[in-house]
Amino acid sequence: MRFTDEFRDPGLILQTSDEIRRLADPARHYRLMEVCGGHTHAIYRFGLNDLLPPNIELVHGPGCPVCVLPMGRIDDGLAIAAGNDVIFTAFGDMMRVPGTHGSPLEHKARGADVRIVYSPADALKIARANPCRHVMFFAIGFETTAPSTALTLMRAKAEGIRNFSVFCNHVTIIPAIRAILDSPDMRIDAFIGPGHVSTVIGCRVYEWIARNEGKPIAVSGFEPLDVLQSIVMILRQMERGEAKVENQYRRVVPWEGNRAALKVMADVFTLRSYFEWRGMGFISQSALALNDAYADWDAERLFKVPGIRVTDPKAAQCGEVLKGVLKPQQCKLFGSECTPENPVGALMVSSEGACAAYYQYDHRKSQLVSIPA
Amino acid sequence: MATALPKIRFRDPQIEMAHGAGGKASRRLIEGLFAPILCGLSSEPLADAAIVSINGADIAITADSFVVSPLAFPGGSIGELAVNGTVNDLAVSGARAEVLVVTYVLEAGLPTEILEAEVRAMGRAASAAKVAIAGGDTKVVEHGKADKMYITTAGVGRPIPGVQLSARSARPGDVILISGPIGDHGITILLARGDLDLEADICSDTRPVIDLVEALAKAAAPGLRWMRDPTRGGVATTLNEFARDCALGVCLFEDRIPVHDAVRGACELLGLDPLHIANEGQFLAVVAPEYADAALEALQSAPGGRHACRIGEVREQPARSVLASTPYGGTRIVDMLVGDPLPRIC
Numbered sequence: 001m002r003f004t005d006e007f008r009d010p011g012l013i014l015q016t017s018d019e020i021r022r023l024a025d026p027a028r029h030y031r032l033m034e035v036c037g038g039h040t041h042a043i044y045r046f047g048l049n050d051l052l053p054p055n056i057e058l059v060h061g062p063g064c065p066v067c068v069l070p071m072g073r074i075d076d077g078l079a080i081a082a083g084n085d086v087i088f089t090a091f092g093d094m095m096r097v098p099g100t101h102g103s104p105l106e107h108k109a110r111g112a113d114v115r116i117v118y119s120p121a122d123a124l125k126i127a128r129a130n131p132c133r134h135v136m137f138f139a140i141g142f143e144t145t146a147p148s149t150a151l152t153l154m155r156a157k158a159e160g161i162r163n164f165s166v167f168c169n170h171v172t173i174i175p176a177i178r179a180i181l182d183s184p185d186m187r188i189d190a191f192i193g194p195g196h197v198s199t200v201i202g203c204r205v206y207e208w209i210a211r212n213e214g215k216p217i218a219v220s221g222f223e224p225l226d227v228l229q230s231i232v233m234i235l236r237q238m239e240r241g242e243a244k245v246e247n248q249y250r251r252v253v254p255w256e257g258n259r260a261a262l263k264v265m266a267d268v269f270t271l272r273s274y275f276e277w278r279g280m281g282f283i284s285q286s287a288l289a290l291n292d293a294y295a296d297w298d299a300e301r302l303f304k305v306p307g308i309r310v311t312d313p314k315a316a317q318c319g320e321v322l323k324g325v326l327k328p329q330q331c332k333l334f335g336s337e338c339t340p341e342n343p344v345g346a347l348m349v350s351s352e353g354a355c356a357a358y359y360q361y362d363h364r365k366s367q368l369v370s371i372p373a
Numbered sequence: 374m375a376t377a378l379p380k381i382r383f384r385d386p387q388i389e390m391a392h393g394a395g396g397k398a399s400r401r402l403i404e405g406l407f408a409p410i411l412c413g414l415s416s417e418p419l420a421d422a423a424i425v426s427i428n429g430a431d432i433a434i435t436a437d438s439f440v441v442s443p444l445a446f447p448g449g450s451i452g453e454l455a456v457n458g459t460v461n462d463l464a465v466s467g468a469r470a471e472v473l474v475v476t477y478v479l480e481a482g483l484p485t486e487i488l489e490a491e492v493r494a495m496g497r498a499a500s501a502a503k504v505a506i507a508g509g510d511t512k513v514v515e516h517g518k519a520d521k522m523y524i525t526t527a528g529v530g531r532p533i534p535g536v537q538l539s540a541r542s543a544r545p546g547d548v549i550l551i552s553g554p555i556g557d558h559g560i561t562i563l564l565a566r567g568d569l570d571l572e573a574d575i576c577s578d579t580r581p582v583i584d585l586v587e588a589l590a591k592a593a594a595p596g597l598r599w600m601r602d603p604t605r606g607g608v609a610t611t612l613n614e615f616a617r618d619c620a621l622g623v624c625l626f627e628d629r630i631p632v633h634d635a636v637r638g639a640c641e642l643l644g645l646d647p648l649h650i651a652n653e654g655q656f657l658a659v660v661a662p663e664y665a666d667a668a669l670e671a672l673q674s675a676p677g678g679r680h681a682c683r684i685g686e687v688r689e690q691p692a693r694s695v696l697a698s699t700p701y702g703g704t705r706i707v708d709m710l711v712g713d714p715l716p717r718i719c
Contacts, residue, residue, distance in 0.1 A: 001634055004641060010628075010700040017701070047703025109389045118569055224703070340711040341397050351644055361705040 003251070007223030008046075016228040017051040023235035030056045031187055032234060033324055035177060036194035037064030037352025038222050044361035046224040056231065059324035060354035062176045062280065063194050065141045066093045067322060067346045067353045069169055070278045074099040075308040077138045077167045077299075078107055084303055087113045087130065089123040090138035091145075093350045098343055100310055104138075120152035120166070127156075127164035134163045136299050139170055144196040146170040146288060147261035150268035153294050167299040168289055171275065173197050174205060175286035179277075181213055185325050190234045192227065193219035195249045200265075202257025203247050210243040221249040268294055278312065278346065279319020318345035321354055328358040335359065379409035395605025395651075396710030400614070421601075422466035424532060433468030435459055436527035442520055444487065446565035448557075448576025452494030454653060455524040457579050458604070460502045464583040465600040465656050467538045467590070468530035470502065475509035476525040482516045491522065502581035504528070533587060535594035540618035540659075542598045547687040548665040549623065550658045552585055552672060553578070553680040555608055556636040559650035564639065571642070573635040578654035585678050589658060592671030596664025602656045606710040609648035611657060612685075612695045613709040623695040625685035625707065648697075649710045659687060 024030065034040055040060045043049060049058065062068055078099055081088035088104060095105045095116060108114035113133075117123045120137050127135035139149045149166060156164045173194060180186055193206055198219045206217050216237040220230035230248045237243060247253055268291060275287030290298040299305075312318055316333050320326040328334055328347070338344040340356050347353035351360075383405030391398040422435035439455045449457075460470040475495070479488065499506050557578040564571055582602065590597060599619075603611040608630075616623045625648075632640075632647045640647050660668045665683065672681035695707040 001637055001641070004637075013701040045705060047699060047705045050703045051701065105389060105391075106387075109387055122568065224701070340708075360708050360711075 004223065007221065007225040009225065013051070013224050013228065016225060016232060019232050020051075020056070020228065020235065021053050023232065023239060024053050024056055025239075026053075026055065028055065030235075030238075031059050031189050032056065032192055032231065033059045033061045033180070033188045033190075034192040034220075034227075035061035035063045035173070036192075036196065037067065037350065037354070037357075038196060039192055039194075039220065039227060040064070040354050041352050041357045042222045042224070042227060044357040046227075047361070048224060048227055049362075051228065052231070058192075059188060060321070060328075061191075061324060062180065062277070062322045063142065063173065063197070064347070064350050064352040064354070065145070065169075065171065066097055066350040067318070068171060068176070068277045068280070069097070069140060069346065070276045071099055071310040071312065072276070072308040073169055074104075075101070075310060076305050077136070078104065078112070079306045079308065080167065080299055080303045081114070081136060082107070082112060084134065085113075086303075087115060087126060087133055087135045088138060089115050089117045089126060089135060091118070091140065092116045093352075094138060094140060096343065097346050097349050100308070120149045121155070124152050124156055124161065124164055127161055131163060134165065137164070137166050139166050139168050142171055142173050142194075142197045143200040143261075143265070146265050146269065147200060147258075150264040153268050153290065153297055154264065156297055157294065162296065165297050165299040165302050166290060168269075170269070170288040171277070172271075172286055172288065173201070175283050176277065176280070177206075177209065179280055179283050179286075180323055181209070181215075183323055183325075186323065188215065188324070190216040190238065190243075191218075192230050192234070193217045193245070195219060195221050195226075195253065198247075198249065198253045198257070200258050200261045203245050203253065203255050205257075206245045210245050214243045216243045216246075218246045218248050219253055221252065276309075277322075279322045313344055316345045318347050321347055328355040331355070381406060381409055391711075393605075394710060396610050398711075399606075400709075420466060421462040422468070422530075424466065424468070431532050433463050433466050433530040433532055434528070435462040435466070435530075436525065437462060438523060438525040440520070440523045441562065443562075443565055444491065444521055446577055447561055449579040449653070450491060450494050451522065451524055452491035453498045454579050455526045456495050456498035456502060456504070457581050457653060459526040459528040460504055460581045460583055461602045461653075461656070463528050463530035464581070464586040465602050466530075467536035467586075467597075467600070468532045469583055469587070470504045470528045470530040472505045472507045473499065473526050473528045474507055477509070477511045478519055478523040478525075479511065479513045480516055480519040480521050481513055483521055488522065491524075495524075498581070502583060533590050533594075536590050536597055538597065538599050540599050540615050543615070543619040543621055543659050543687050544598075544661070545621060545687055545689045546662050547598060547659050548662055548668075548683055549612070549625070549685040549687065550660060550665075550669060550672065550681060551608070551631065551684050552582060552655045552658075552678060554631040554633050554636070555603070555652055555655060556632055556640065556647040556650035558653040559607070560636045560639045562651075563643075569643075571639065573639060575633060575635040575639075578652055580654035580677065582654060582656050585672060585675050585681075586656065588671045588675035588678070589668055593660055593664035593668035596661035596668070597658065598661065599659040600656055603652050605651050607647070607649040607651055608657065609646065609695065609707045610709045612707070615657075615659070616695055617693050619687070620692055622688045622691045622693070623685055624688050625695065625697040626700075627697045628700045629682060630684045631680050631682055646707075648707055 123137040218230035269288040270291040347355040672678040
């Protein structure tokens with residue numbers, strides 16, 4: 001398969017792994033944060049930790065859109081749907097995320113009209129096919145998915161489809177990275193930069209991290225070789241005492257970003273003055289809302305939003321794991337009360353969530369007596 | 374004499390799609406509710422089919438329901454699945470299906486044309502698998518109370534001489550074989566629903582595997598330990614059940630698992646693991662190492678078995694788990710399917 005197999009070549013992977021061992025100074029400990037949940041998943045999925053020397057520690061970041069969504073927003077979305085006979089549509093990732101009274105899938109099992117869509121355009125299609133019902137799309141995601149929501153809204157407006165709305169939970173990545181860097185318990189040496197988000201926002205937006213914070217950053221793809229090569233780039237910078245932004249994922253990410261995507265986002269969205277992130281609290285200017293031109297398609301204006309605020313279960317340490325302060329297995333609930341089947345926190349739900357990825361691919365490996373040949 | 378009351382451990386408040394998806398939730402339902410009430414205190418691992426003794430004669434018996442949507446898809450349809458699924462459940466229990474009975478649940482308003490096409494598909498599949506259909510039952514429910522049609526088939530079969538299957542007979546060093554490429558059925562159904570606007574040149578693998586099973590048994594019956602068809606939940610779930618039942622570990626060699634490019638591509642795009650995707654025409658076999666070469670050769674030279682291969686082995690560790698190793702030395706745990714990525718695929 002093109003663009004996949006080349007980046008899973010065993011010979012090149014082993015060569016790159018050797019290069020990392022050569023570059024890493026055995027006298028120091030490296031903490032590298034992979035910002036994006038897609039990287040977290042890839043690291044566990046391909047067993048990349050097995051290919052790194054023990055003094056390179058990968059720390060999972062906040063880049064899993066399902067994980068950072070506070071439970072109150074899920075409750076709000078489900079309450080709007082239940083109270084107004086609305087068809088609730090969302091991506092598959094959202095479906096098992098627990099709200100106070102169960103996940104969207106549990107609501108569906110009790111009779112709510114909850115449907116999985118693979119794109120916001122599919123939600124609009126459902127609205128066209130059901131002119132007598134209202135269809136709400138529960139929008140989540142960073143800048144990666146925001147442009148497709150924006151395009152769908154533009155289409156709804158152009159076609160005059162009025163039985164469609166968006167409950168907008170889109171967030172932006174830069175304020176989250178800033179919050180992590182500002183966090184007093186955070187000790188990160190460098191960043192493996194998010195790949196998908198950067199296809200939209202480009203690489204230039206990260207320059208302040210290198211310039212002001214002195215942290216190297218390599219925007220990375222999602223195959224094993226991509227991640228390993230990004231680590232090589234970071235180690236080389238650190239060896240030379242440099243800090244700059246490098247683009248490892250050049251086959252997809254343009255340095256300046258995707259202008260057309262940024263334009264449609266600017267046409268449809270406005271920045272919220274603040275937004276709550278699970279485990280990280282309120283972060284200013286970190287999320288998007290529909291602007292006034294799209295008020296008629298904004299579920300938050302069309303319906304009464306309960307504005308439910310729910311504190312996370314006390315024992316669950318999602319926030320610490322999201323910020324990379326704790327490893328998934330260090331949370332008190334990990335693997336006992338909180339499992340992929342019965343998740344307490346969202347990090348155990350999405351395949352990009354650090355806890356789910358660790359649970360699924362890694363945690364029982366410690367029982368191994370010997371690593372198989 | 375006091376009888377021990379069966380302990381009900383199933384605590385889920387309501388039934389959800391995941392309980393029928395063949396993964397962890399299904400297992401919890403069966404072991405926590407069905408088995409304690411219906412099967413008493415038997416300690417035998419539960420299987421899709423059972424070998425029972427009646428008046429001294431062993432027979433194999435099984436039943437399966439089919440609720441797939443859409444009814445017809447590239448490579449097959451519900452009628453064909455309903456025959457092949459039951460024939461295969463018997464085959465991997467070490468038995469050749471002799472006779473089936475069929476129950477239809479039909480939704481009022483179903484066009485006769487569709488019903489006739491499915492009945493014909495069943496007839497063709499039954500003669501291909503050399504199995505008789507001896508009777509059955511038909512129920513019709515109001516429009517809107519079912520999704521077009523559901524089919525249940527029950528089958529009785531004759532055990533293949535010399536085959537003794539049990540996960541508990543597995544030993545470290547045993548070899549794991551698969552009869553062909555994985556994931557075709559699940560991905561075909563997913564694409565056939567049309568929700569994804571994805572197209573791929575791929576069809577369901579539904580077929581009877583009994584001839585392959587017999588070829589394997591002929592070459593390696595004394596070394597044949599266990600077989601199973603990895604339907605819902607895929608190879609990952611089936612091998613996790615095996616690992617649990619035999620209290621040993623399974624090591625898969627990831628690069629040796631046969632997967633068609635179209636299935637790999639769809640899985641990459643959708644974030645799915647081919648090991649979790651359903652199959653309807655493949656089976657896994659665990660064979661003693663001294664019989665492995667003969668077993669593989671027999672499979673590969675039987676019609677439809679050309680792509681059979683050796684994908685892993687049984688090890689002492691990690692006990693009760695499945696581990697996949699990559700050609701570059703990375704490893705990962707392969708867990709059972711959680712939840713329901715592909716609702717109603719068989």
